[in-house]
Amino acid sequence: MRRVLPSLASAGIVGLGVFWWVTAPDRLPDDAVAGLSADVAHGEQVFWASGCSSCHAAPDATGDEKLLLAGGQKFPSDFGTFIAPNISPDPENGIGGWSTLDLANAMTRGVSPEGAHYYPAFPYTSYANADLQDIVDLKAFLDTLPAVPTPSQAHEVGFPFNIRRSLGGWKFLFADKGWVITDGLTPETERGRYLVEALGHCGECHTPRNGLGGMERAAWLSGAPNPDGKGTIPNITPGELDWSAADIAYYFETGFTPDFDSVGGHMASVVDNLSKLSAEDRAAIAAYLKIVPAVK
Template identity: 45%
Template sequence: MSSSSSIDGNLGTARLRVRNLLSSAPVWVIAGAIGCTLIAVLLFFYFTKADPRFSPRDAALTAGDAAKGQLVFLAADCSSCHATPGQPDKLNLGGGLALASPFGTFRPPNISPDPVDGIGSWSVADLANALISGVSPRGEHYYPAFPYPSYTGMSLDDVRDLYAYLRTLPPVAGRPPPHELPLLFRLRRALALWKLLFFDEGKSEAVINGDTTHDRGGYLVETLGHCADCHSTRNKLGAIKPSTRFAGGPDPEGTGYVPNITPSRIGGWSETQIATMLSTGETPDHGRVGSSMADVVANTAQLPQADRDAIAYYVKSLPPRSTPHP
């Protein structure tokens, strides 16, 4: 007998056993099993639905100050991910940059004011829900490759100002290719479980002590700049390991190793040297930052000097942590 015939025979036997089991089981057992399955499915869909915090009818959510929003845009490093690849204008936010990860390849969306392919039809509430709740206007969870776990600590004034600034940028037609993810990771509702474990909506990781410069630096480093998203090691579910926060680790794209920026590694750098690096890209040892950090510096160089000083002040206050082994 051929192997295919043997497999067909085994499948036929299995089907017969299932039919016999169903025919011999009491009706109430079958009905109960079906009922339990339906209840489990309904509970899954109920408890994993995306829950936006803000309503478009909220009268407080109106467009803010575009000039202030430009500074938010720079501090949040929006163009590094959302600028259309292969063209020089960092304000053409057509998206599409391929971001490799252990979970597949993510492609940031078009966030230009184009009303069809971008976010031109969004309200301030839509932007607030994306940044603070990690929820799209379609009521879907965003993947945390979009750093809303850091942005969630943003003030509503900054969200309003950022919205106003984004509306001043050129519309870009066209949508990027979809994410390239294994089937297992395409079920966005399952992200509700990830959020339950690792996402604290509205909470900032910044340590606040009442010092104006320190606290401004904390907001820029922990929330807008989302520096820990790159300068930390992640667990198997893609969440930052708290013990490695700012201590460096493998590049999220798997292309190298991101440096430790706690005093364990750069404790010899002065605040002035850190602020200078954020302006020029030059390090105290006469080197230059590279890779994605060069894009970060292109943005921080345009911030007010007081903001670069605040970032340096906060970074110097970070607790020293040992660099994780690769």
């Protein structure tokens, strides 16, 4: 026993060291956004393409209310209920005190300015593919919005999921930066891929997940159970969605389906965002969805 205990202690120390290394927050280089000039007008397009207001504004917000990013919406899941934070320019309760690099680290690395891991309810696994210029422009636009002094609420997450450091292990397993669709792309479908896979983070809802919450990318966009337990999120691959590209683009613009129905539920907010993009971007998204591998 006297010979075994030191070996066990050494193994434990090595294991702890490996865990600490694997789970350490991974930040961008300090000069990652140096030299990039902001374009506020383009930042507004990035804002709508990224769906920021769909989570961070009030659930029933319309018009200018969608620009009041006080947070507070609740998102239930198998791991607890996540509550969207205040991302308005308020310096105390929002992100008014953040630098552009802080926002880039949050969006592409899932790391807070204090160095803590964010929960992947914040879709940084998709935003990881966002162009840093777009994030620079987005930050400039966010800074023009009204500051809202509402404090962010704490997530309703219990043990062991409330151990933030362990999220580094989740990222190690599932934060797989890289494109899902890599072959047969045209300039239009490449733009559509960027809008769907990165900014629009469509896969975060429309792709099934494994038991630990990682996206099953082999079943990309093939639908998933609704995290709140009510119904399912539809399959939007050509294996189920048989609309033409023109029909899809028209739906994104107006909310009307080819069957003379109209958009509802959470998708209504998404369509409202997409309606503010250019016709070319909506067509690019539709073209991309038509080349995604069909899943029945």
